[in-house]
Amino acid sequence: MNNDFSVTTTSNLIDGKQTAEDIKVEIAAEVAALKAAGQKVPHLAAILVGHDGGSETYVRNKVLACERVGFASTLLRYEDDITEAELLAKVNELNHDPEIDGFIVQLPLPKHIDPEKVIEAIRPEKDVDGFHPMNTGRMVAGLPALLPATPSGIVELLARQGIKTSGKHAVVIGRSNIVGTPVSILLAKNLDTANCTVTLCHSRTENLAEICRTADIVVAAIGRPEFVTADMVRPGAVVIDVGTTRVADASKKNGYALKGDVNFAEVAPLASAITPVPGGVGPMTIAMLLLNTLRAAKGEIYPKSAN
Numbered sequence: 601m602n603n604d605f606s607v608t609t610t611s612n613l614i615d616g617k618q619t620a621e622d623i624k625v626e627i628a629a630e631v632a633a634l635k636a637a638g639q640k641v642p643h644l645a646a647i648l649v650g651h652d653g654g655s656e657t658y659v660r661n662k663v664l665a666c667e668r669v670g671f672a673s674t675l676l677r678y679e680d681d682i683t684e685a686e687l688l689a690k691v692n693e694l695n696h697d698p699e700i701d702g703f704i705v706q707l708p709l710p711k712h713i714d715p716e717k718v719i720e721a722i723r724p725e726k727d728v729d730g731f732h733p734m735n736t737g738r739m740v741a742g743l744p745a746l747l748p749a750t751p752s753g754i755v756e757l758l759a760r761q762g763i764k765t766s767g768k769h770a771v772v773i774g775r776s777n778i779v780g781t782p783v784s785i786l787l788a789k790n791l792d793t794a795n796c797t798v799t800l801c802h803s804r805t806e807n808l809a810e811i812c813r814t815a816d817i818v819v820a821a822i823g824r825p826e827f828v829t830a831d832m833v834r835p836g837a838v839v840i841d842v843g844t845t846r847v848a849d850a851s852k853k854n855g856y857a858l859k860g861d862v863n864f865a866e867v868a869p870l871a872s873a874i875t876p877v878p879g880g881v882g883p884m885t886i887a888m889l890l891l892n893t894l895r896a897a898k899g900e901i902y903p904k905s906a907n
Contacts (some may be wrong), residue, residue, distance in 0.1 A: 702728030753884030
């Protein structure tokens with residue numbers, strides 16, 4: 601395998617924050633045009649259950665991002681004792697609200713609520729997280745779909761950085777329905793921004809380090825802080841770190857530090873390009889969520905219904 605990666609930055613750090621900002625500028629221009637034409641601006645709603653610290657931060661950033669691009673936004677907060685029936689009733693209400701173009705139910709949910717039941721209750725045309733089985737199936741079939749935000753953000757990040765993917769070997773570590781499995785599907789697609797040969801690894805994979813060392817592109821999405829170490833990465837590989845785990849750190853004012861799934865200090869000197877944590881994949885996830893909301897508002901994937 602060769603090392604003919606083309607990275608447009610002057611260092612090996614992939615700036616997801618700046619790339620996401622570029623996408624927001626593009627979205628804001630479209631929203632301004634819609635508004636100037638007297639059309640309705642996109643409206644994104646988010647349901648937040650409980651007080652998980654990571655979820656609180658993520659949803660707050662989504663609301664700020666909506667303001668940044670000119671979207672209308674609604675945040676619906678509930679305590680973690682809300683019943684599953686009550687949450688499903690709210691989902692149904694948003695499904696039929698003509699003012700709401702797309703909405704998300706922030707995960708994780710309390711243990712007494714089945715997340716799959718909630719995801720399946722969201723109408724596919726308003727499923728801007730891209731988790732509904734209808735959108736997943738359309739993605740697998742190569743049909744237009746609202747794609748899951750983080751996986752599509754990873755592919756977009758690679759494309760906008762000018763990193764060649766066609767013909768490359770991508771190793772994805774982690775098989776979750778939210779990141780690992782869908783990003784493996786997207787990277788294998790017969791598209792200019794993909795065309796990888798993909799190996800999907802997980803907790804039962806034997807010889808994981810050996811397999812990773814054959815990769816041109818490593819996507820770490822296993823949810824274990826600093827799991828990927830230098831002995832798992834060959835020199836010149838592109839490393840995409842999806843992990844965001846809070847680890848106690850007394851030196852920080854808030855008492856914790858965000859750690860990725862990659863041991864950055866060890867791996868960064870080897871990589872031809874690498875995403876930091878924070879500032880890598882995270883901002884792209886929000887940018888792609890906004891893009892999905894814009895597509896939903898315009899009826900690009902599914903025809904607009906009368907609700």
